[in-house]
Every structure is written in structure tokens, then in C-alpha cells.
Amino acid sequence: MFNWLEKNPFFFTVVFLVVFSIAGLVEILPDFAKTSRPIEGLKPYSILEVAGRQVYIKEGCYNCHSQLVRPFKAETDRYGEYSKSGEYAYDRPFLWGSKRIGPDLHRVGDYRSSDWHSNHMWEPTSVVPESIMPNYKHNFTKNSDFETAYAEAYTNKALFGVPYDEGENAVKLGTLEEARAEFMKEAGVIVEEMKNQDIKDAFDRGEVKEIVALIAYMNSLSQARRSAE
Numbered sequence: 001m002f003n004w005l006e007k008n009p010f011f012f013t014v015v016f017l018v019v020f021s022i023a024g025l026v027e028i029l030p031d032f033a034k035t036s037r038p039i040e041g042l043k044p045y046s047i048l049e050v051a052g053r054q055v056y057i058k059e060g061c062y063n064c065h066s067q068l069v070r071p072f073k074a075e076t077d078r079y080g081e082y083s084k085s086g087e088y089a090y091d092r093p094f095l096w097g098s099k100r101i102g103p104d105l106h107r108v109g110d111y112r113s114s115d116w117h118s119n120h121m122w123e124p125t126s127v128v129p130e131s132i133m134p135n136y137k138h139n140f141t142k143n144s145d146f147e148t149a150y151a152e153a154y155t156n157k158a159l160f161g162v163p164y165d166e167g168e169n170a171v172k173l174g175t176l177e178e179a180r181a182e183f184m185k186e187a188g189v190i191v192e193e194m195k196n197q198d199i200k201d202a203f204d205r206g207e208v209k210e211i212v213a214l215i216a217y218m219n220s221l222s223q224a225r226r227s228a229e
Contacts, residue, residue, distance in 0.1 A: 062095045140196070
């Protein structure tokens with residue numbers, strides 16, 4: 001029979017596809033039945049980080065950067081510990097990406113500072129001379145969208161069970177006023193770490209620019225999002 005299949009490419013292809021499909025389904029289907037469980041100690045995104053994630057999506061950063069460190073030595077040597085499925089439990093949508101025109105960012109918060117990100121987003125070649133990334137100076141002038149970020153976090157809590165306000169070290173959501181106060185407090189830490197005086201002046205006026213939220217999100221892409229495994 002095998003000799004006959006080898007002499008008939010069409011039927012060989014059909015048989016191969018059938019066998020390959022069955023094997024693939026056996027591997028894949030059980031995973032679809034599993035509930036996505038957060039890795040132990042995983043913290044939800046703060047409102048400022050949610051706002052920054054919205055900027056990240058709006059600017060299409062996922063088109064050039066992945067957020068998925070694969071379990072290969074070449075990957076972990078460059079980017080840090082490989083990614084675990086439970087780390088994405090609170091991500092909607094997933095931002096794994098499919099291209100690496102730029103480096104993977106899933107651990108970028110472990111090795112870049114807020115001021116580095118500020119300089120990089122203002123003028124990429126100032127810190128990475130060979131960079132082909134465009135600058136994002138408009139994010140230094142546009143205000144971040146607190147209300148939409150709060151609405152997204154509240155929706156994720158209400159509909160998807162993201163555990164805001166739960167546990168001793170929980171990320172607080174609270175009322176709109178409480179969330180805004182925490183938003184400003186967290187933004188103040190980022191602004192203090194930046195050397196851009198225009199951003200500092202804007203914050204003194206009560207304004208949180210998109211770049212501040214984006215940096216907060218980039219800083220959250222680290223192993224600090226979980227306290228233990």
C-alpha cells in the first residue's frame with residue numbers, strides 16, 4: 001500500500017493531510033477545554049497601565065513587536081525568562097504579535113527605565129543608533145484617556161472576573177474618584193523618573209500625557225507582574 005501511495009502523489013497528499021489533521025486535533029482540542037488560569041501572584045493592570053496599553057494598541061506597536069518569549073536558549077538569553085500561558089490571563093486582546101521588526105517586549109520592564117523609554121519614543125536613534133522605528137512625539141502632547149481605561153478595567157472585572165480590589169496586595173479599582181487619585185499617584189512616579197520638563201510641567205497642571213501611560217504599560221511588561229509561581 002505504501003508503495004502505491006508513493007506512486008500517486010494526489011492520494012499521498014490526501015492521506016498525509018488526514019493523518020496530520022487528526023494528530024493536530026488530538027494535540028489541540030484538549031487545550032481548548034481548559035480554563036485560562038492566571039499564574040500564581042499575577043496582578044491585573046492598573047488603570048494607568050490599561051491606558052498605556054490602549055495607546056500601545058492604537059499606535060499598532062504589536063505590528064513590529066511581539067510579546068512572547070519562546071522557550072529556546074537564544075530567546076531567553078536575549079529577552080529573559082520564557083513566557084508562560086498564565087501570564088496572559090488578564091490580557092484582552094492578546095498582544096503576542098507575529099513579527100519582530102523590533103525586539104520582543106514581554107520582559108522589557110525588567111531592563112529598561114522610564115527615562116530610557118521617554119528618550120527612545122521621542123527620538124529612537126538617540127539611544128539605538130541603528131533603529132528604524134519612527135518617533136512618537138505626538139504621544140508627548142496628547143492627554144491619556146483615564147475614563148476609557150477605567151471603563152475597560154471595570155468591564156474586565158464585571159464580565160471576566162479580573163480580580164481588582166481583591167486580596168491584601170490587590171490592584172485597586174474602587175470608585176471613579178478613587179481610581180483617578182491612584183491614576184495620578186502612579187503617573188507621578190513615572191513623571192518623576194523622566195527628565196522631560198514639558199511632561200513635568202503638564203503633570204503639574206493635572207495632565208497625564210499618553211507617553212506617561214505608555215511607559216507605565218511598558219514597565220509592567222516584566223516578571224514584577226507576578227510575585228511567585
